[in-house]
Amino acid sequence: MKGLALARAYYETVGRVALQENVPALVPRMAVGLAGEGSECFGFDDEWSRDHDWGPAFCIWLEEADYRAHGARVQAVYDSLPGEIEGFPARENGAWSGGRVGCLCAPDWYRRYTGLPEGPETLAQWRRVPEAFLATATNGEIFDDPLGRFTAVRERLSRFYPEDIRIKKLVARAAVMAQAGQYNYPRSMKRGETVAARLALAEFTKAGISMVYLLNRRYAPFYKWMHRGLKGLPKLPRAYEQFRLLGEARPGAETEERIEGICLTVAAELKRQGLTDRTEPFLQAHCLEMMKRIKDPRCGKRTSWRSDRHEKARGRDRRHGMGNVR
Template structure:
C-alpha cells in the first residue's frame, strides 16, 4: 500500500496529472465534494481501508456527460501514486470514481434540490448540515466560470433570519431539559442524571456551533469539529467535567459554568439587549438553571421573517432527527410538510414540570 496522503491533496494531484490532460478539450469544473472524511479534511491512514482513493467530480454541460465519461473510461490508468484507480467496497462494485455530471443534477442529489437561484426558508430547514458541508467543504480544483464558487458562497452558512430561528430553537431545546439533571438525581436516578447531562452537553456543543456560525458534521466528526471552534478552548473543560462527574453537585457546577459561558457569548452577538447570563433556581427547587427559554424568546422576537416568526420552535431537521437513514439518505426533504402543517398549530405552550 502507498504511503498515506490526505485525500484533498492526493486528488489535487490526480486531477492535475491525470484527469485534466484527458478532458482538456471539454469545458469543465472539477472538485472533491460530497461524502467522505477526506472531504471534511479528517481522513487518516485508517480511512484508506474502506472506500478511499483517487476520486473526483467533473462538472460539465449535460450534452458532454457521455463523451467525457467515455474519455475517462478509456484513458484512466490502473493506479495513481500506488493507489488503485478502480476500487470497490461493501456493495459498491469495482470501478473508477471520477463522477461526470452536470452541476444541477449533482446538487439535487446532494441536497435534495438544486439551490440555484435561491433557497427558500423551508429548504434551509430540511437540508441536513452534513449535506451542506459536502458542498462548502472539500476542494475545488477547476472552476473556469466561477459557478461552483458562487454556489459554495451562497451556501456557506444560513441566512441571518434562518440562523436566528435555529439559534432560538437550540436555546428552547436546552430550556426543556436543563432542570432534569437535578430532578433525576434527587430521586436517586444517577444513571438518568448522567444521561440527561450527556444530552445537555451535546445540545450545548450544538449551540456553540451556532454561535460560531459553523455547520456541525455527523456524529463521527462532531467532537473533532467542535474542538476547532474558538469557543471550545473555554468550553471543553466544563463539558468534559459534566460528562465525567459521578455525583450531582460536581455535574451541576460543570453545567452551570458551560451554560453561563455560552450565555455570555450569545450576548456578545448583539442580536438583542443583553440578558442576565447568570443561573437561578428552578422555581423554588434547588436546581440551578439558566432559564434558557429567555434567550429563545429574545432571538425569535428579533426575526422579521413572518413565516419563521409564526412557527413553533421545533427546530431544523438536524435538531429533531437523529436517524442516519433520514439525514444521509435524501429522506429529510419529505419533512417540508412538517413546517406547512405547523404554521396553523400556533406556538407551543409550556406545561408545568413535576
C-alpha cells in the same frame, strides 16, 4: 498524507492531462475537486480512515446537458487513470459508497444534499435541509472550475443561513440545552434514573455543539465529526475542550458543573452577538429575547415557552427548573 491533498495530487499529476487529451472540449466546462461524504472531505481523516472508501480520487462535476451527453465518456477517462499514486491504491467504490467520486452531474449532486439543483433560496427551503447535509455540500476543495457555476452555488451556501433562520435554530438549541442539561439531567440523577440522565446528557451535548457551530456561522457536520470540527472555530474557541471535559466528567455534580460552565459561555456569546440582553446562564430565559430579533414573519415568532413560569420554577428548584416540563 491527508485525503484532500492526495486527491489534488492525483488530479494534477495524472487526471488533468488525461482529461485534456481525451475530452479537451469539455475541460473548460467542468469543475474538478473533492467534496461530499467522507472524513477526508472535512480534513478529518487519519490512519483509521484508510480501511474503507479512502484513497486517491476526485470529482468531476458537469452541467446537466454535458453530463447527459458526455458523462459516460468522461467516466471512462476517469476509470482509465492509474490504479495508485505515491504508494496509495486508488479508491474503489464500496457497496454503500458508490457515486461519490468520478463524473457527476452538478445539479443532481446539489439536489442529493439539499433537495434542489442549486440549493435552498427561500426561508421554507432553508428550513427543510438538514444542517449536516449543508456541511457536506460545502466541504472539501475545488481544484478547477473555469465556468464558476458549481463554485458559485457552493459559495452562496457557504455564506450560511439567512439570519432569521439562524436565530430560530439558536432558540431551538438553547431550549434543548436548558431542558435536557440544566433541568432534566440533575433531576434524573436525583431520582436515580441514570439511563434517563445519560440520554439527557446526550441531548444536551448534541444541541450544545450545534449551538457553537451556529454561533460561528458554520454548518455542523455528521454527528461523529461534530466535536472534532470544533477545533479552530473563532467563536467560543474553548468549546472543544469544554465538551471534552464534559464527556470525561464523573456523573452527578461534576457533570452538572460542566454543563453550567458551557451554558454560561454560550449565554455570554449570545449577548456579545446582540441576540439577547440577558446575562443569566439559564438558557431558556434567552429564548423569547432571541425570538424578538426575528424580522421576517414567515420565519415565525410564535412560541409556547413561558418565561414567567420558568422564573418561578427557578425559585423552586436550585437547578433551574422548567415550568412546562415534568
